[in-house]
Amino acid sequence: MKFVVLKFGGTSLVDVDLREKAANKIIAAKEEGHMPVVVVSAIGRKGDPYATDTLINLVSQSYRELPNREMDLLMSCGEIISGIIMVAALQSMGHPAVLLTGAQAGIITDNKYSEARILKVQPQKVTKFAQEGYIVVVAGFQGVTEDGDITTLGRGGSDTTAAALGVALNAVCVDIYTDVEGIMTADPRIVKEAKALDVITYDEICHLAHEGAKVVHPRAVEIAMQKGIPLRVRSTFTDSPGTLVTTSGEAYKGTIDITRDRIITGITYISGIAQFKVGIGTGIEGLKQQRRVFRALALAGISIDFINLLPEFVLFTVLDNVADKTVKVLENTGYVPEMITGCAKVSAVGAGMSGVPGVIADIVEALTKEDIQILQCNDSHTTVWVLVRREDMEKAVIALHRQFKLGQ
Amino acid sequence: MKFVVLKFGGTSLVDVDLREKAANKIIAAKEEGHMPVVVVSAIGRKGDPYATDTLINLVSQSYRELPNREMDLLMSCGEIISGIIMVAALQSMGHPAVLLTGAQAGIITDNKYSEARILKVQPQKVTKFAQEGYIVVVAGFQGVTEDGDITTLGRGGSDTTAAALGVALNAVCVDIYTDVEGIMTADPRIVKEAKALDVITYDEICHLAHEGAKVVHPRAVEIAMQKGIPLRVRSTFTDSPGTLVTTSGEAYKGTIDITRDRIITGITYISGIAQFKVGIGTGIEGLKQQRRVFRALALAGISIDFINLLPEFVLFTVLDNVADKTVKVLENTGYVPEMITGCAKVSAVGAGMSGVPGVIADIVEALTKEDIQILQCNDSHTTVWVLVRREDMEKAVIALHRQFKLGQ
Structure with a gap:
C-alpha cells in the first residue's frame, strides 16, 4: 500500500x-492511487497551543x-x-x-x-481501516503513554504526528498543507515579491523557525529526514509543488542543489521588543557591574536576548510585556536604565552566509539607504539580526529582501 | 480498599x-475513610443525550x-x-x-x-490511582471496544457506568446524586406534598421510568442488584439518605419491607399527546377495518399508544408532533378521524396494585371529584393510565397523589 500523509492546520477547517x-486535496491523492492518511490540528489552535483555545477557557474561567x-x-x-x-x-x-x-x-x-515526545508508532489500526477502503483521519498533536494516559506533543505537535506517521507507514511523502505557497523568503503580507523556496535544508528551517518564521516544526523535519521520507510544505489553495525539505548541502533525488550557493534563505521578524541600555562604568568595576545586572535579571526570571557587552554599558532586549518589570528590577539593583520600547528584530537567515564576506556591509547599506536607524546589530554563522524601531520593521524586511534578490 | 461510587449529572456541574x-459530597466520603470514585455526565446532556449538546451542533451545522x-x-x-x-x-x-x-x-x-452495552470492567487504573491517594473521576456514558474504538452507552449511560464500576470495585454503595431528595412519589414541582421514597424495588423503577418519571436508569439498577451492590438516589443539596433501590419484595439488609404493602409507588405524567377516535363499523367488517387502520399507521412509521378497541370505533394516542401526519394517513386510507390534541397521560404506578380491588374505582372517584374529564383509562398489573386534557394534568396528579396518601 502506498501511503501519503497530508497534514492540515485548524485554519483549514x-x-x-x-x-x-482540503478535502479535495485528500480525494485527489486517493484518486492518484495513494492511500491518504490525514492529520489535523484543532480549530483555533495556532502557534501557541494554549492561546486561543475555547476548551481551556472553559475550565480556566473557574x-x-x-x-x-x-x-x-x-x-x-x-x-x-x-x-x-x-x-x-x-x-x-462521498x-x-x-x-x-x-x-x-x-x-x-x-x-x-x-510536551511529550513520540517513542514509537504502532499504526496497525491505520493500516486496517485503510485496507478496508476508509480515508483515515488522525487527530494530531496527541499520543498516549504505554500506561494508557493521553499526552500532547506541544508546539508543532501536529506536524510531528504527520512526520512520525509518514515514517511508520513508509509513506511516499508527508505534505504539510498551509495557506501560503510553501516556505517563503519573507512574510508575503509585507513583501509582495516574496516567493516560495523550491528546496530548503533542515538547518535553514531550524534557523528560520527560531527567528519567528512560521514554517514546519524542526522536530517534524528531523523525524521525516532520519528515514528519508520526503516532506513538503504546500498550499491548500493551489497546485504548486511547494517547498521540499531536504538534507543539508545534498541534492535530493536528482533535484539540482540550489541551496549550496544560497547566501540568504529568508528574512524574518519578531516585534514587541524593548531595548535596554545600562551604564556600568569601566574596568574591573565594570565587569562586576555586568554580573550584578545579569544576575538580578536572571533571579527575576526575565529572559533577555540580543546582548552586547560594551566598555561603558550593556545592551540587551526583553519582550515589551516584561519591560516595566525589567525597569523595576534594574532600579531596585541601583541602576537607571535607558529604554526604547516598541522595537522589532529583523533577521536575515541563511546557512550559506558562513564565511561569505560583505553580508553585514550589504545589510547596513540596504537599511541606511532607506533611512532606517539600526539600534543594534549582531551576527552568527547563519544569521544577522538587526534591531530597528517597530515603525521601520516592514521597510527593513522589504529592503533586505530586495538587497539579497530573494524575489528573483 | 473500601470504594464508594458517586455519580453526578451534568446539571451538578x-x-x-x-x-x-458536589465536591463536598465527594470529600465527605473520603473523610469517612472511603475511596470515592466519581462518575460524571456531560454538561447540558439531560434525558436525551443528543438533544442539547453543543458538540453535536458544531458538526451538524454543516x-x-x-x-x-x-x-x-x-x-x-x-x-x-x-x-x-x-x-x-x-x-x-486541596x-x-x-x-x-x-x-x-x-x-x-x-x-x-x-447504545453500546458494557461487557466487562477492568478497573486496574482506577485502583492504581486510588491507591496513590487520588480521587478518581471517571467520564460516564462511554466505553471502549476490545479493538480500541470509543463507544457511548445511550440513555442513562452514566448511571450504568456508575453501577458497573460499583460492581467491579465491589463498592460499599453506588450513590446517584440528583437535584431532588430521591425517587419521588410525584414531581415536586406539581405536588407540594410529594416525598422521597425510602425504598423502591427494581420493578417499580422500571414502571416509573417507562411512564416518564425521571429516576435512575433501570439498566443501572439491574447491574448493581445482580451483584448485591446497594444503589441509592440522593440529593446533592441535603444530607437525607435518599431512596434505596432493593430487590423486589425482599427486605434489604434489615430494612423493614415497606414496599410489600404499598399499592401505589408514585404518580407520573407525560404531556404532548393527541387522542384519536376512528369509526370502523361493526362485526367482521369492523375487524377488517381495525386491521386496515393499524397497518396504515404502522407503514407510515407512526408509533401509537393507549389503544382501545371498541365495537364501533378504535381509540389510540400519538405524540402531538405527529398528529397532523396521523390525520393525513387516516384520511388517505379513507377515514375521518376525531382528534383531541393537547392531552396528557397521568399514571398511577405500583407493583403492589396487582390483585388489589378498587384501585380503578379510587382513581375515577378522585378525578371526578375534581371535575376532571377522563378521556380514556387503561390498566395493567402494575399501572393505571388515565388520559386527561393538558389543562387538567397538574390537578389530576395532585388528586391521585392525595387519594393514595403518598405524601404521608
Missing part, C-alpha cells in the same frame, strides 16, 4: 469552503489549578473535534472516512505532559 | 456553587452525515470536559484528583455505537 478545498495530565486530556478533545469535522466533510463528499485519536493511531509517547 | 456542593463510530467519539468529549471541570474543582479544594476516560477506567463494551 474553520469554514465549509476551506474544508472542501479554576487556575489543573494537573498537566488532565490539561492534556482536555486539549486532546480539540483535535478530536476538528478530526470529526473533517470526517463529516469527506463523508458528505468518501467513507474514520477518525482515529492519537492513541488509536498508535502514537506512543513518554509521559512528559504538554 | 454548571456553576461554581453546584460544583462545590453536515448531516456522520458515522455512528465518529458520533460516539465526538460525544465522548462531552464527559471528558465535565470530568476535567470536576477534577479542577477538587484540586482547587484534593488531588485524576480523570479517567471510560476507556482508561476499563469500561469494555460491544461495538453497538450510540
Whole structure:
C-alpha cells in the first residue's frame, strides 16, 4: 500500500469552503492511487497551543489549578473535534472516512505532559481501516503513554504526528498543507515579491523557525529526514509543488542543489521588543557591574536576548510585556536604565552566509539607504539580526529582501 | 480498599456553587475513610443525550452525515470536559484528583455505537490511582471496544457506568446524586406534598421510568442488584439518605419491607399527546377495518399508544408532533378521524396494585371529584393510565397523589 500523509492546520477547517478545498486535496491523492492518511490540528489552535483555545477557557474561567495530565486530556478533545469535522466533510463528499485519536493511531509517547515526545508508532489500526477502503483521519498533536494516559506533543505537535506517521507507514511523502505557497523568503503580507523556496535544508528551517518564521516544526523535519521520507510544505489553495525539505548541502533525488550557493534563505521578524541600555562604568568595576545586572535579571526570571557587552554599558532586549518589570528590577539593583520600547528584530537567515564576506556591509547599506536607524546589530554563522524601531520593521524586511534578490 | 461510587449529572456541574456542593459530597466520603470514585455526565446532556449538546451542533451545522463510530467519539468529549471541570474543582479544594476516560477506567463494551452495552470492567487504573491517594473521576456514558474504538452507552449511560464500576470495585454503595431528595412519589414541582421514597424495588423503577418519571436508569439498577451492590438516589443539596433501590419484595439488609404493602409507588405524567377516535363499523367488517387502520399507521412509521378497541370505533394516542401526519394517513386510507390534541397521560404506578380491588374505582372517584374529564383509562398489573386534557394534568396528579396518601 502506498501511503501519503497530508497534514492540515485548524485554519483549514474553520469554514465549509476551506474544508472542501482540503478535502479535495485528500480525494485527489486517493484518486492518484495513494492511500491518504490525514492529520489535523484543532480549530483555533495556532502557534501557541494554549492561546486561543475555547476548551481551556472553559475550565480556566473557574479554576487556575489543573494537573498537566488532565490539561492534556482536555486539549486532546480539540483535535478530536476538528478530526470529526473533517470526517463529516469527506463523508458528505462521498468518501467513507474514520477518525482515529492519537492513541488509536498508535502514537506512543513518554509521559512528559504538554510536551511529550513520540517513542514509537504502532499504526496497525491505520493500516486496517485503510485496507478496508476508509480515508483515515488522525487527530494530531496527541499520543498516549504505554500506561494508557493521553499526552500532547506541544508546539508543532501536529506536524510531528504527520512526520512520525509518514515514517511508520513508509509513506511516499508527508505534505504539510498551509495557506501560503510553501516556505517563503519573507512574510508575503509585507513583501509582495516574496516567493516560495523550491528546496530548503533542515538547518535553514531550524534557523528560520527560531527567528519567528512560521514554517514546519524542526522536530517534524528531523523525524521525516532520519528515514528519508520526503516532506513538503504546500498550499491548500493551489497546485504548486511547494517547498521540499531536504538534507543539508545534498541534492535530493536528482533535484539540482540550489541551496549550496544560497547566501540568504529568508528574512524574518519578531516585534514587541524593548531595548535596554545600562551604564556600568569601566574596568574591573565594570565587569562586576555586568554580573550584578545579569544576575538580578536572571533571579527575576526575565529572559533577555540580543546582548552586547560594551566598555561603558550593556545592551540587551526583553519582550515589551516584561519591560516595566525589567525597569523595576534594574532600579531596585541601583541602576537607571535607558529604554526604547516598541522595537522589532529583523533577521536575515541563511546557512550559506558562513564565511561569505560583505553580508553585514550589504545589510547596513540596504537599511541606511532607506533611512532606517539600526539600534543594534549582531551576527552568527547563519544569521544577522538587526534591531530597528517597530515603525521601520516592514521597510527593513522589504529592503533586505530586495538587497539579497530573494524575489528573483 | 473500601470504594464508594458517586455519580453526578451534568446539571451538578454548571456553576461554581453546584460544583462545590458536589465536591463536598465527594470529600465527605473520603473523610469517612472511603475511596470515592466519581462518575460524571456531560454538561447540558439531560434525558436525551443528543438533544442539547453543543458538540453535536458544531458538526451538524454543516453536515448531516456522520458515522455512528465518529458520533460516539465526538460525544465522548462531552464527559471528558465535565470530568476535567470536576477534577479542577477538587484540586482547587486541596484534593488531588485524576480523570479517567471510560476507556482508561476499563469500561469494555460491544461495538453497538450510540447504545453500546458494557461487557466487562477492568478497573486496574482506577485502583492504581486510588491507591496513590487520588480521587478518581471517571467520564460516564462511554466505553471502549476490545479493538480500541470509543463507544457511548445511550440513555442513562452514566448511571450504568456508575453501577458497573460499583460492581467491579465491589463498592460499599453506588450513590446517584440528583437535584431532588430521591425517587419521588410525584414531581415536586406539581405536588407540594410529594416525598422521597425510602425504598423502591427494581420493578417499580422500571414502571416509573417507562411512564416518564425521571429516576435512575433501570439498566443501572439491574447491574448493581445482580451483584448485591446497594444503589441509592440522593440529593446533592441535603444530607437525607435518599431512596434505596432493593430487590423486589425482599427486605434489604434489615430494612423493614415497606414496599410489600404499598399499592401505589408514585404518580407520573407525560404531556404532548393527541387522542384519536376512528369509526370502523361493526362485526367482521369492523375487524377488517381495525386491521386496515393499524397497518396504515404502522407503514407510515407512526408509533401509537393507549389503544382501545371498541365495537364501533378504535381509540389510540400519538405524540402531538405527529398528529397532523396521523390525520393525513387516516384520511388517505379513507377515514375521518376525531382528534383531541393537547392531552396528557397521568399514571398511577405500583407493583403492589396487582390483585388489589378498587384501585380503578379510587382513581375515577378522585378525578371526578375534581371535575376532571377522563378521556380514556387503561390498566395493567402494575399501572393505571388515565388520559386527561393538558389543562387538567397538574390537578389530576395532585388528586391521585392525595387519594393514595403518598405524601404521608
